[in-house]
Amino acid sequence: MINQLSWKVGGQQGEGIESTGEIFAIALNRLGYYLYGYRHFSSRIKGGHTNNKIRVSTTEVRSISDDLDILVAFDQETIDVNYQELQSKGVILADSKFDPKKPEDTEASLYAVPFTEIATNLGTSLMKNMVAIGATSAVLDLDIHVFEDVVREIFGKKGDQVVAKNMEAIQAGFDYMKEKMDGNVPTMVLEKADGKHRMFMIGNDAIALGALAGGCRFMAAYPITPASDIMEYLIKKLPELGGSVIQTEDEIAACTMAIGAAYGGVRALTASSGPGLSLKTEAIGLAGITETPLVIVDTQRGGPSTGLPTKQEHSDLMAMIYSTHGEIPKIVIAPSTVEEAFYDTAEAFNLAEEYQCPVIVLSDLQLSLGKQTVEPLDFSKVEIRRGKLITEGLPEIEDKGYFKRYEVTEDGISPRTIPGVKNGIHHVTGVEHAETGKPSESAAVRVAQMDKRMRKIENIRFNTPVYKNAPHEEADLLIVGFNSTRGAIEEAMERLEKDGLKVNHAHVRLVHPFPADELSPLMQSAKKVLVVENNATGQLANIIKMNVGFADKITKFNKYDGNPFLPHEVYSKCKELF
Amino acid sequence: MATFKDFRNDVKPNWCPGCGDFSVQAAIQRAAANVGLVPENLAVISGIGCSGRISGYINSYGFHGIHGRALPIAQGVKMANRDLTVIASGGDGDGFAIGMGHTVHAIRRNLDITYIVMDNQIYGLTKGQTSPRSAMGFKTKSTPAGSIEPAISPMEMALTVGATFVAQSFSTDLKDLVALIEAGIKHKGFSLINVFSPCVTYNKVNTYDWFKENLTKLSDIEGYDPSSREMAMQTLMKYNGLVTGLIYQDTERPSYQDLIPGYSEEPLAKADLNLDQAHFDKLVAEFM
Numbered sequence: 001m002i003n004q005l006s007w008k009v010g011g012q013q014g015e016g017i018e019s020t021g022e023i024f025a026i027a028l029n030r031l032g033y034y035l036y037g038y039r040h041f042s043s044r045i046k047g048g049h050t051n052n053k054i055r056v057s058t059t060e061v062r063s064i065s066d067d068l069d070i071l072v073a074f075d076q077e078t079i080d081v082n083y084q085e086l087q088s089k090g091v092i093l094a095d096s097k098f099d100p101k102k103p104e105d106t107e108a109s110l111y112a113v114p115f116t117e118i119a120t121n122l123g124t125s126l127m128k129n130m131v132a133i134g135a136t137s138a139v140l141d142l143d144i145h146v147f148e149d150v151v152r153e154i155f156g157k158k159g160d161q162v163v164a165k166n167m168e169a170i171q172a173g174f175d176y177m178k179e180k181m182d183g184n185v186p187t188m189v190l191e192k193a194d195g196k197h198r199m200f201m202i203g204n205d206a207i208a209l210g211a212l213a214g215g216c217r218f219m220a221a222y223p224i225t226p227a228s229d230i231m232e233y234l235i236k237k238l239p240e241l242g243g244s245v246i247q248t249e250d251e252i253a254a255c256t257m258a259i260g261a262a263y264g265g266v267r268a269l270t271a272s273s274g275p276g277l278s279l280k281t282e283a284i285g286l287a288g289i290t291e292t293p294l295v296i297v298d299t300q301r302g303g304p305s306t307g308l309p310t311k312q313e314h315s316d317l318m319a320m321i322y323s324t325h326g327e328i329p330k331i332v333i334a335p336s337t338v339e340e341a342f343y344d345t346a347e348a349f350n351l352a353e354e355y356q357c358p359v360i361v362l363s364d365l366q367l368s369l370g371k372q373t374v375e376p377l378d379f380s381k382v383e384i385r386r387g388k389l390i391t392e393g394l395p396e397i398e399d400k401g402y403f404k405r406y407e408v409t410e411d412g413i414s415p416r417t418i419p420g421v422k423n424g425i426h427h428v429t430g431v432e433h434a435e436t437g438k439p440s441e442s443a444a445v446r447v448a449q450m451d452k453r454m455r456k457i458e459n460i461r462f463n464t465p466v467y468k469n470a471p472h473e474e475a476d477l478l479i480v481g482f483n484s485t486r487g488a489i490e491e492a493m494e495r496l497e498k499d500g501l502k503v504n505h506a507h508v509r510l511v512h513p514f515p516a517d518e519l520s521p522l523m524q525s526a527k528k529v530l531v532v533e534n535n536a537t538g539q540l541a542n543i544i545k546m547n548v549g550f551a552d553k554i555t556k557f558n559k560y561d562g563n564p565f566l567p568h569e570v571y572s573k574c575k576e577l578f
Numbered sequence: 579m580a581t582f583k584d585f586r587n588d589v590k591p592n593w594c595p596g597c598g599d600f601s602v603q604a605a606i607q608r609a610a611a612n613v614g615l616v617p618e619n620l621a622v623i624s625g626i627g628c629s630g631r632i633s634g635y636i637n638s639y640g641f642h643g644i645h646g647r648a649l650p651i652a653q654g655v656k657m658a659n660r661d662l663t664v665i666a667s668g669g670d671g672d673g674f675a676i677g678m679g680h681t682v683h684a685i686r687r688n689l690d691i692t693y694i695v696m697d698n699q700i701y702g703l704t705k706g707q708t709s710p711r712s713a714m715g716f717k718t719k720s721t722p723a724g725s726i727e728p729a730i731s732p733m734e735m736a737l738t739v740g741a742t743f744v745a746q747s748f749s750t751d752l753k754d755l756v757a758l759i760e761a762g763i764k765h766k767g768f769s770l771i772n773v774f775s776p777c778v779t780y781n782k783v784n785t786y787d788w789f790k791e792n793l794t795k796l797s798d799i800e801g802y803d804p805s806s807r808e809m810a811m812q813t814l815m816k817y818n819g820l821v822t823g824l825i826y827q828d829t830e831r832p833s834y835q836d837l838i839p840g841y842s843e844e845p846l847a848k849a850d851l852n853l854d855q856a857h858f859d860k861l862v863a864e865f866m
Binding site for chain 2 (some may be wrong): 030197198199200201205209212213214215217218220237238239240241242243244246248249250252253254256257258259260261262263264265266267268282283286290374376377379384391400402418419420421422423424425426427428429430431438439
């Protein structure tokens with residue numbers, strides 16, 4: 001019996017690789033296993049190698065696994081590209097159609113299974129994926145009936161006969177492989193899971209759900225990988241709440257339309273990835289100086305320019321903190337799990353209204369697209385706080401006077417009202433302005449307003465600015481990361497602890513304003529600090545040096561080949577330090 | 579009832595004496611009063627340039643944004659609060675150069691807002707460079723040998739991208755301009771009003787006198803029918819775009835907001851932001 005399994009299916013894009021993984025994963029999730037999936041795909045619709053790697057475990061997992069137990073291959077490329085991940089007793093299940101060849105330097109076993117032929121004999125070659133799921137089930141000694149509900153949900157619309165045919169294909173794959181194994185192939189039987197029903201979702205689902213829960217009722221966006229899922233989800237769900245999504249003509253329109261809507265009084269969202277954020281930056285400055293609450297999601301992908309549009313990277317960090325000309329107050333939060341993506345996005349709308357500034361929810365491709373099992377979300381934790389918003393009962397304003405929308409206050413946050421509110425008329429402009437919003441170039445006004453704006457976020461309240469797993473008062477090593485590196489770091493830490501090293505882990509959740517006071521004691525008490533991030537220059541490490549110091553303790557660990565960190569990579573790097 | 583004076587504030591415009599934009603400002607104020615608006619229910623959203631300052635010169639809610647982006651901001655405001663009257667405004671550089679992409683798509687989207695362009699065929703605030711509305715051969719600081727690009731024809735452009743209300747006016751024709759702005763506000767959909775608003779400082783060609791000589795009123799053209807897109811296009815081509823009045827109106831097509839599935843009748847800005855637990859549970863169950 002095993003408590004963990006790593007399974008990968010690969011082939012050409014457009015062959016149904018994604019749905020094969022999806023059916024396999026949903027069924028296992030419903031049995032109560034914890035899953036973590038990661039798709040390797042290219043920026044094209046058809047063709048090109050793609051694979052879907054799914055880790056199945058009886059306990060929570062937040063990272064891609066180091067190795068692989070079963071590889072399902074629909075072409076030779078899948079074997080050639082992925083076989084090195086296979087563990088020595090691993091199994092390759094390959095379609096006999098392409099006459100699969102096993103590379104010489106692997107101990108894993110290869111079984112040619114006529115996926116396409118069996119499917120074709122049952123009616124259509126499209127069902128070869130089902131045959132593969134059946135063959136996998138044989139190796140796992142899994143009752144194929146676990147797939148029945150999922151198959152029905154997916155193919156039910158096409159009629160009972162299609163459902164029955166697909167189940168038949170799974171059965172045929174199972175039977176074929178069972179016979180072929182005949183006691184010679186070792187089965188990999190998973191320990192029974194707890195049977196609990198948990199959600200299975202990508203980070204983008206959680207971001208979109210968090211937006212709904214957080215009161216977002218309008219979104220303006222332009223399609224882009226890997227952020228589009230957010231708008232696609234909200235397009236489906238916002239009408240039930242009277243809200244709407246506009247797919248705009250470009251990224252600039254998306255951002256400025258969201259600004260207009262937020263100024264108009266609705267909780268508004270825009271979401272994109274790096275190229276879109278580059279285009280939105282002037283508008284983000286406008287939201288800053290006009291003190292308009294705006295929530296922006298950046299799902300980072302490989303840059304610069306079009307870069308690696310379907311690959312993992314963390315290279316937008318500095319840009320999200322600093323980009324836009326001039327200086328504005330801005331809040332940047334970085335969820336590190338799907339659960340946090342939900343709560344953080346909902347909270348982002350509160351922060352935006354309380355501090356009246358742009359709030360960026362920084363995600364990354366691995367978090368946004370990695371599909372995983374999620375513990376139940378506690379909706380009672382979601383609050384709606386609207387800060388100093390006033391929508392009625394404003395006192396009469398003397399003739400031609402304006403409401404002091406930008407009143408200089410102690411905490412820097414001014415009362416805010418929205419169009420339509422009587423006695424609230426004021427001016428809003430990207431030009432420097434006085435308390436009523438009227439343009440002013442007075443040096444005194446400039447300084448008062450700049451100080452007021454920057455003061456707003458000095459004492460920002462955010463639930464967990466740094467996630468800490470710090471069991472040691474004095475540590476040999478502190479590992480620091482942000483976004484989706486959390487799982488790989490956690491697993492590396494476990495192994496290092498077994499080796500006798502004292503390791504603490506800090507994951508930065510509030511990226512800006514930087515929570516130096518939270519991180520400083522952990523850095524102080526560690527002999528060495530390793531900063532793990534998916535970029536070439538060590539942006540987080542540099543921000544830590546700027547804000548916290550301890551430059552001589554810091555080692556950068558950078559990966560920028562487009563792939564997420566694996567636990568063993570973090571582990572090995574840490575071992576090198578000692 | 580609010581009057582013209584209620585839409586005035588105490589800010590002195592920084593436009594040059596004689597600038598056409600003064601009349602446009604007055605026309606918006608008059609039209610707003612004439613259609614029965616109160617100042618707090620009007621939002622004027624403007625771009626950058628001399629004309630972009632207009633949102634600060636009217637006693638109403640006003641948002642002076644960034645160059646070329648008045649339209650997306652205005653559409654966002656309208657989406658947030660469909661009870662507001664939203665007027666977007668800016669110059670020909672704002673709307674037909676840097677913001678042209680938004681202009682085209684705002685027209686075809688047909689949200690119920692009014693867009694007033696103050697067209698002076700030059701960049702004034704930056705002290706005299708060519709505009710996409712400048713004619714071939716037009717000499718400016720940026721085209722010392724004369725412009726070698728033809729001028730954009732905004733009215734014809736609007737007709738080809740699905741406009742439902744297209745009008746043009748001249749800043750001195752105050753009465754006509756007020757009537758067109760009123761009609762634009764009342765129109766259920768996107769209304770585009772291009773106003774020739776001469777720059778007395780930098781444009782020595784397209785002057786008040788030049789327009790008086792060259793403009794033709796559509797009301798003087800016998801049998802002109804603004805419900806005919808074909809007639810509109812032919813007339814614009816015949817007169818090289820130099821006509822004033824209501825060029826085209828489609829009263830049949832619903833506005834964007836009327837076509838959005840599920841879009842709340844109540845302004846979104848007034849919506850209860852709390853989801854109920856049952857609704858949340860239903861959303862969550864879809865991921866199980």
